Amino acid sequence: MxxxxxxxxxxxxxxxxxxxxxxxxxxxxxxxxxxxxxxxxxxxxxxxxxxxxxxxxxxxxxxxxxxxxxxxxxxxxxxxxxxxxxxxxxxxxxxxxxxxxxxxxxxxxxxxxxxxxxxxxxxxxxxxxxxxxxxxxxxxxxxxxxxxxxxxxxxxxxxxxxxxxxxxFIPTRAHWEKPQGKNPALVMEKHFEIVGxxxxxxxxxxxxxxxxxxxxxxxxxxxxxxxxxxxxxxxxxxxxxxxxxxxxxxxxxxxxxxxxxxxxxxxxxxxxxxxxxxxxxxxxxxxxxxxxxxxxxxxxxxxxxxxxAGVNNIVIDSTDQYKAMLGNLAFTLSLYSGQMCTTSQAILVPAGGIDTDEGHKRFDDVCADLARAVQRLLGKPEVAHAVLGAIQSADTLARIDQANRGELGQVLLAASALDNPEFPAAQVRTPALLACDAADEALYMEERFGPISFVVKTADTVASLALCERLVSQHGALTVGVYSTREDIIDAATAVTWRGKVALSINLTGGVFVNQSAAFSDYHGTGGNPAANAAYANSAFVANRFCVVQRRRHV
Amino acid sequence: MxxxxxxxxxxxxxxxxxxxxxxxxxxxxxxxxxxxxxxxxxxxxxxxxxxxxxxxxxxxxxxxxxxxxxxxxxxxxxxxxxxxxxxxxxxxxxxxxxxxxxxxxxxxxxxxxxxxxxxxxxxxxxxxxxxxxxxxxxxxxxxxxxxxxxxxxxxxxxxxxxxxxxxxFIPTRAHWEKPQGKNPALVMEKHFEIVGxxxxxxxxxxxxxxxxxxxxxxxxxxxxxxxxxxxxxxxxxxxxxxxxxxxxxxxxxxxxxxxxxxxxxxxxxxxxxxxxxxxxxxxxxxxxxxxxxxxxxxxxxxxxxxxxAGVNNIVIDSTDQYKAMLGNLAFTLSLYSGQMCTTSQAILVPAGGIDTDEGHKRFDDVCADLARAVQRLLGKPEVAHAVLGAIQSADTLARIDQANRGELGQVLLAASALDNPEFPAAQVRTPALLACDAADEALYMEERFGPISFVVKTADTVASLALCERLVSQHGALTVGVYSTREDIIDAATAVTWRGKVALSINLTGGVFVNQSAAFSDYHGTGGNPAANAAYANSAFVANRFCVVQRRRHV
CATH class of the missing domain: 3.40.605.10 (Aldehyde Dehydrogenase; Chain A, domain 1)
Known part of the structure; x- marks a missing residue:
């Protein structure tokens, strides 16, 4: 039909x-x-x-x-x-x-x-x-x-x-004929109706x-x-x-x-x-x-x-494209002022810093360089407005103020209000970037919806991966990223995301961002961690929305 | 692989x-x-x-x-x-x-x-x-x-x-290449892992x-x-x-x-x-x-x-094979002493009786004839033991006694204990068949697991269908049957089972029984009424038992 x-x-x-x-x-x-x-x-x-x-x-x-x-x-x-x-x-x-x-x-x-x-x-x-x-x-x-x-x-x-x-896959009807040895077969006609x-x-x-x-x-x-x-x-x-x-x-x-x-x-x-x-x-x-x-x-x-809600996070171990990494992250943190369910909130960096194509970077270097990358991206007002948009809710504005006051961690980069000449009454904010220690769980272990991110100091990459897994399993996440030049670290991150059931983006340095998911290719959510009990889209998203009701009678 | x-x-x-x-x-x-x-x-x-x-x-x-x-x-x-x-x-x-x-x-x-x-x-x-x-x-x-x-x-x-x-259906990997106009395409390799x-x-x-x-x-x-x-x-x-x-x-x-x-x-x-x-x-x-x-x-x-649990039921409107209908029902009620989740418990018969190939049968005729059909089926001890098996639990034995004492409705056929020469200690019971009025809801509107069935007197077939729908929707059912020579009644029963989301067997008079569901052809349950929130088997039974965890990186 x-x-x-x-x-x-x-x-x-x-x-x-x-x-x-x-x-x-x-x-x-x-x-x-x-x-x-x-x-x-x-x-x-x-x-x-x-x-x-x-x-x-x-x-x-x-x-x-x-x-x-x-x-x-x-x-x-x-x-x-x-x-x-x-x-x-x-x-x-x-x-x-x-x-x-x-x-x-x-x-x-x-x-x-x-x-x-x-x-x-x-x-x-x-x-x-x-x-x-x-x-x-x-x-x-x-x-x-x-x-x-x-x-x-x-x-x-x-x-x-x-x-x-x-x-x-549901046949409209079936002819069912069961052999009975020397006796006539049992024959039935069956109908299958899909009912929402x-x-x-x-x-x-x-x-x-x-x-x-x-x-x-x-x-x-x-x-x-x-x-x-x-x-x-x-x-x-x-x-x-x-x-x-x-x-x-x-x-x-x-x-x-x-x-x-x-x-x-x-x-x-x-x-x-x-x-x-x-x-x-x-x-x-x-x-x-x-x-x-x-x-x-x-x-x-x-x-x-x-x-x-969830706590999306990024594990930074090392990179051979330091500038491009920072640029990619800066865009992720800035896009729609971080008001996406896929925006990274916690960026996990080892206390001892990271190896890069520009030499070793200390933890504080990474913090400062990421803050500068955000500032650079948003340096031109027309770019800033196009990327940031405006802040959707008063709750988010209040959270940004809280971050700026230093109540959520050390302020690496305060959010600032921008004037949008086209929309004078628009509430525009650049991202707030904060730093904290992995032990300060109360700061970063719940969703801080909006342009508020944390560079979290971990003991080392092994600790970062363990923290990532705990964040995903306990608080949920739609996205995880990893930056590393070492395949064993990428393999370990892969295993973490299998156990945590979260999508992983590896070494994004170009025009694809961890917070973007493309229909027909990227599953949005896995349905397997606290951030979402279903994915866009898979069979599980549709298969239980209807029942099949059968009827049968002898032919 | x-x-x-x-x-x-x-x-x-x-x-x-x-x-x-x-x-x-x-x-x-x-x-x-x-x-x-x-x-x-x-x-x-x-x-x-x-x-x-x-x-x-x-x-x-x-x-x-x-x-x-x-x-x-x-x-x-x-x-x-x-x-x-x-x-x-x-x-x-x-x-x-x-x-x-x-x-x-x-x-x-x-x-x-x-x-x-x-x-x-x-x-x-x-x-x-x-x-x-x-x-x-x-x-x-x-x-x-x-x-x-x-x-x-x-x-x-x-x-x-x-x-x-x-x-x-889940590809192990995908090559993702998104055109960027005059710029080089964005290219990623994606992996998809199935994780329980x-x-x-x-x-x-x-x-x-x-x-x-x-x-x-x-x-x-x-x-x-x-x-x-x-x-x-x-x-x-x-x-x-x-x-x-x-x-x-x-x-x-x-x-x-x-x-x-x-x-x-x-x-x-x-x-x-x-x-x-x-x-x-x-x-x-x-x-x-x-x-x-x-x-x-x-x-x-x-x-x-x-x-x-559920209250499986049968709507009897009319039949052109009265004896075969009774024989089919007698077997359903007797098989494994009714200890199947698919056994019919309530048989809905109009107060005014039914038209059959043997002429009009009054309500009391149908009750008596069904009781006799059960007795006839179980007349030979070797057949009786093969069909009945034994009573699984003391609770079921107690319910049978309750039925025999008349506490669950008018006794049309009392359950009797049979001696099984092969297993002298076996607890064997023939079915108890009871009659009650549709208004006596407390009697038949909950599952009475075991060989206890009710012939329920309804105003007419329209009332039977409404009662069937209410039983299925409120108390659940895995099986519903209908006997009618009128296609409009069968259509109405079909619509009832669509709304109630229960499988329908129509005019079973031969070697197929309402309580049997054949793998690969009959869905056991629909997942859509209180008797079961899932079916054996369909996509919904499997699709949410695993997640797909993806990872992606630039090529």
């Missing part, structure tokens, strides 16, 4: 299926915001589409609407003043459940085709989405475009590809409202489930645009648009009540440990896919 | 892979205990091998042994008097963890090959295992042979096939010590995990034989035998402490709701795959 949209987007799906099987470089959606790729007027049209939302009510025609809610505060200081429908959760749940049988009846190919169409439509809105992501999260423009639009779409497509692959688990709740975060939402959204949809998106209250607009587009695609193809809805939540308690509703059968969550652990403990009726 | 054992058993694996893709009839291990299939002396040799265990200490050379424990009481009244090593759980856990890196290094193909060799060796021991299963569980001989040996091995192989399929989550605890049940243990055991092993089997204290011998064989296969191939161990547990508290150990990363459990729910709530460090 196929579907016109499945056929229409077959090449995209086949590209994605090939990519997840080989995990080499591949992308379905162009990452450069170029007129050649997106059309001559796409940039202007997208900006206008974004601006048209400002100061308006964002109508979605969802059931059970009781009012409007706004309140997004742009980190760039831009007045957004969009308000969104507030709908009774029970009405959204009931409508989602009512939409489910039609979605199930469409079959895996039909659902896959519709999801591919949704992604194509979102791709055509990339500029609009990029502005929405930039203005709600504080990301720089290029990052907002890439991570917020094509890369997020790639991650969504990746989930659709895994979901299709798993579902395509039920309503999926996808809870977004404030910093990556699309990139961290699309994998769960599309994994759940493709496997037969209705989805309610509960965006972070500071980053609603990208989710609202997404929901409107998905509802339009559904309606255009004769499907119930209430399969996808936006739930703007007035309070944490309301979100908790929704997450515990017996009708909610899966929750995808990106955010802090407190709410994430609450979900894991209090929603036994649902599969919970959670990405939480 | 392949392995000699992978090559040796390639045809078996390919057969299994084809079977899980098509889910038609297939089996790797012969289900008939025939000398032609198992060898002229296999039956005798197996019986002697079983008898050689009796009254002996079952040595396993496991670490941390502190003593011996026995105490299995055979439902057939045979003196077993086998004692098993009691080992400190911390010693078993440490040894299991120490065995893990070598198992990981073997790679997916190597692990798959070793698992296939283990299954082949277990198959060669089928007679020995069958006697052990029969004498510990009370199953009749043929069932003990089939379900205890080849069918259990098939279920184990099925899990290995799913595990191999998922792991085979950690120690798997597999907790067996008293009635199916191999059939319900092998799926989890082999799913965990094949995906890179060490396994500790904690058998039910009344059914240790089949697990002990299995563990000894697996340890021998490991040792013969230069692998650490402590990868698989037997944990005889002195108390529930000791098992709970083991299940909560941070080193235990998955638990497979078959058994009652109390302990299963405890595991689900108290072992957040582990993936828990649980098969619990």
């Amino acid at each position: 196929t579907h016109p949209l499945f056929e229409q987007h077959r090449a995209t799906l086949e590209g994605a299926l090939n990519a997840i099987a080989t995990r080499g470089y591949w992308s379905a959606y162009a990452e450069m915001p170029s007129p050649k790729l997106y059309g001559e007027h796409a940039a202007d049209a997208g900006k206008r589409a974004f601006e048209a939302h400002l100061g308006q009510r964002f109508a979605l025609e969802q059931p059970g609407q009781t009012g409007w809610q706004g309140g997004e505060r742009s980190p760039y200081g831009v007045a957004l003043e969009v308000s969104y429908p507030v709908c009774a959760p029970e009405a959204l749940l009931a409508a989602a459940q009512a939409a489910m049988p039609g979605w199930q009846a469409l079959g895996a190919a039909g659902r896959t085709g519709v999801c591919l169409e949704m992604l194509a439509r979102l791709n055509a809105q990339s500029f609009e989405l990029a502005h929405a992501v930039m203005m709600t999260t504080g990301q720089g423009w290029m990052m907002a475009f890439q991570a917020g639009a094509p890369h997020a779409q790639d991650r969504g497509l990746e989930a659709v590809a895994y979901a299709w692959r798993e579902q395509s 688990r039920g309503v999926a709740l996808v809870i977004g975060c404030a910093t990556f409202p699309t990139w961290n939402t699309y994998p769960g959204l599309f994994a759940a949809l493709a496997t037969g489930n209705p989805v309610i998106i509960k965006p972070h209250n500071q980053a609603i607009l990208p989710a609202a645009i997404t929901v409107r587009t998905l509802r339009a695609v559904l309606a255009e193809h004769g499907l119930d648009p209430n399969l996808v809805s936006l739930c703007v939540s007035p309070s944490r308690a309301a979100t908790q009540a929704l997450a515990r509703d017996p009708a909610v059968r899966s929750v995808d969550f990106t955010g802090g440990n407190a709410f994430g652990q609450w979900l894991l403990q209090h929603c036994p009726q649902a599969q919970v896919y959670a990405e939480l | 392949t392995h000699p054992l992978f090559e040796q058993h390639r045809a078996t694996l390919e057969g299994a892979l084809n079977a899980i893709a098509t889910r038609g009839y297939w089996s790797a291990y012969a289900e008939m205990p025939s000398p032609k299939l198992y060898g002229e002396h296999a039956a005798d040799a197996g019986k002697r091998a079983f008898e050689a265990h009796l009254g002996q200490r079952f040595a396993l050379e496991q670490p941390g042994q502190t003593g011996w424990q026995g105490g299995e009481r055979s439902p057939y009244g045979v003196a077993l008097e086998v004692s098993y090593p009691v080992c400190a759980p911390e010693a078993l856990l440490a040894a299991a963890q120490a065995a893990m890196p070598g198992w990981q290094a073997l790679g997916a193909a190597g692990r798959t090959g070793v698992c296939l060799e283990m299954l082949a060796r277990l198959n060669a021991q089928s007679f020995e295992l069958a006697h052990a299963v029969m004498m510990t569980t009370g199953q009749g001989w043929m069932m003990a042979f089939q379900a205890g040996a080849p069918h259990a091995q098939d279920r184990g192989l099925e899990a290995v096939a799913y595990a191999w399929r998922e792991q085979s 989550r950690g120690v798997a605890l597999v907790i067996g049940c008293a009635t199916f010590p191999t059939w319900n243990t092998y799926p989890g055991l082999f799913a965990a092993l094949a995906t890179g995990n060490p396994v500790i089997i904690k058998p039910h204290n009344q059914a240790i011998l089949p697990a002990a034989i299995t563990v000894r064989t697996l340890r021998a296969v490991l040792a013969e191939h230069g692998l650490d035998p402590n990868l698989v161990s037997l944990c005889v547990s002195p108390s529930r508290a000791a098992t709970q402490a083991l299940a909560r150990d941070p080193a235990v990363r998955s638990v497979d459990f078959t058994g009652g709701n109390a302990f299963g729910q405890w595991l689900l709530q108290h072992c957040p460090q582990a993936q828990v795959y649980a098969e619990l």
Whole structure:
């Protein structure tokens, strides 16, 4: 059983299926915001589409609407003043459940085709989405475009590809014929129906409202489930645009648009009540440990896919490209002011220093040189603003102040406030770089979200590796890096990351950064340490979102 | 990367892979205990091998042994008097963890090959295992042979096939080359390592010590995990034989035998402490709701795959084969005295009766005719003993007495005790058949494990279907059956089982029974209702038992 949209987007799906099987470089959606790729007027049209939302009510025609809610505060200081429908959760749940049988009846190919169409439509809105992501999260423009639009779409497509692959293995029917010796065989006809688990709740975060939402959204949809998106209250607009587009695609193809809805939540308690509703059968969550652990403990009726806090770290043993190493690290620490779940927080350096192509560097040399590398990278204001973006939350600003006051360790480089001439009210901060001893665990052994990193003095590289393993196993991590000219150290780091179950980047000195993960090639998370109980994306991310219900009868 | 054992058993694996893709009839291990299939002396040799265990200490050379424990009481009244090593759980856990890196290094193909060799060796021991299963569980001989040996091995192989399929999708390495316009491409080499989550605890049940243990055991092993089997204290011998064989296969191939161990547990508290150990990363459990729910709530460090209680049921609307229907149901209720997790407990019949090929049958007619069908089936003692086996537990005997006293509903057919001349001390009971009104929910709406079934009087078939859905959704079920000559009723039943997520058998009147599920074709459980949160077997049963840990570096 196929579907016109499945056929229409077959090449995209086949590209994605090939990519997840080989995990080499591949992308379905162009990452450069170029007129050649997106059309001559796409940039202007997208900006206008974004601006048209400002100061308006964002109508979605969802059931059970009781009012409007706004309140997004742009980190760039831009007045957004969009308000969104507030709908009774029970009405959204009931409508989602009512939409489910039609979605199930469409079959895996039909659902896959519709999801591919949704992604194509979102791709055509990339500029609009990029502005929405930039203005709600504080990301720089290029990052907002890439991570917020094509890369997020790639991650969504990746989930659709895994979901299709798993579902395509389920035969629709089987002829079962069991020989009975001299007697007639037992013969049965069996049918196998793919049935989604039920309503999926996808809870977004404030910093990556699309990139961290699309994998769960599309994994759940493709496997037969209705989805309610509960965006972070500071980053609603990208989710609202997404929901409107998905509802339009559904309606255009004769499907119930209430399969996808936006739930703007007035309070944490309301979100908790929704997450515990017996009708909610899966929750995808990106955010802090407190709410994430609450979900894991209090929603036994649902599969919970959670990405939480961690302490990403780098082990520096030695390098034959000292300058390039420092430059690479400086960019990692600066990009989006360290407000990425993959940014390195602890840089583990032996007390005795490290060997480099520029001779031996003492611990203090490494600290000073890394601080200088950050300053050099951010020396030109236009580069600094493009890289740093703005600080998303008041909590992060407070943490930066705390670091600057020396309360989190010796200040190697204080964070400084920059003025962004384009956005005078933007909260811009350069990274704070701190030093501390490995024994000062209270300082660096919990996530300090934002542009706050520690050069941690360890006894030696063996101690660094042991510390790395403990950080990953006990506190979680999405990324670990190692710099060494010695293969035995790299092998030891590899073994550490196998035991800790975390991705390892080795000797990054060029245009790839430890905090970047490329869809279709890099797994984002392993699902095996406290930072995340699931990965983007693999079979485990999709296989338990649906059940197979069989029926059998004699022929 | 392949392995000699992978090559040796390639045809078996390919057969299994084809079977899980098509889910038609297939089996790797012969289900008939025939000398032609198992060898002229296999039956005798197996019986002697079983008898050689009796009254002996079952040595396993496991670490941390502190003593011996026995105490299995055979439902057939045979003196077993086998004692098993009691080992400190911390010693078993440490040894299991120490065995893990070598198992990981073997790679997916190597692990798959070793698992296939283990299954082949277990198959060669089928007679020995069958006697052990029969004498510990009370199953009749043929069932003990089939379900205890080849069918259990098939279920184990099925899990290995799913595990191999998922792991085979993970490329060992990838070449990643991202174009950079006019600049040189970014090029990286990436490696992907499959890493098991950690120690798997597999907790067996008293009635199916191999059939319900092998799926989890082999799913965990094949995906890179060490396994500790904690058998039910009344059914240790089949697990002990299995563990000894697996340890021998490991040792013969230069692998650490402590990868698989037997944990005889002195108390529930000791098992709970083991299940909560941070080193235990998955638990497979078959058994009652109390302990299963405890595991689900108290072992957040582990993936828990649980098969619990349920209320399987049959909706009877009408039939054009009345006698055959009654015969089919009588066998289902009688087989192994209803001590199967798949046995029907509630048979829903309209108050107004049903239309049949023998004319209209009133509710009371159906009750009486079903009681007579059971009596007819069990009329010959040799048939009765072969079908019924013996009652496994004192709790079940007490429940039967309760039913006979009329405390669970109107007695249509009292259970009677039979003397088994071959096993004079065996506790043999025929099924108790009760009637009650649908309103008497306290009687039939919880699992009454054993040969206790209810003919439940409903308003009509529509009410039966609604009741079926409620039973499945609220109390769980592994099986539902429907009898109807009307396709609209069958369609409605189909929709009910989609919503309830339970397997449906339609109009079974021949040699297939609702309580039987065939490996490679019938999914056992859906994972979607309270009776089980996982199925034997599908991708979800294996995909989250391992992580993929990547490393990347510039070429």
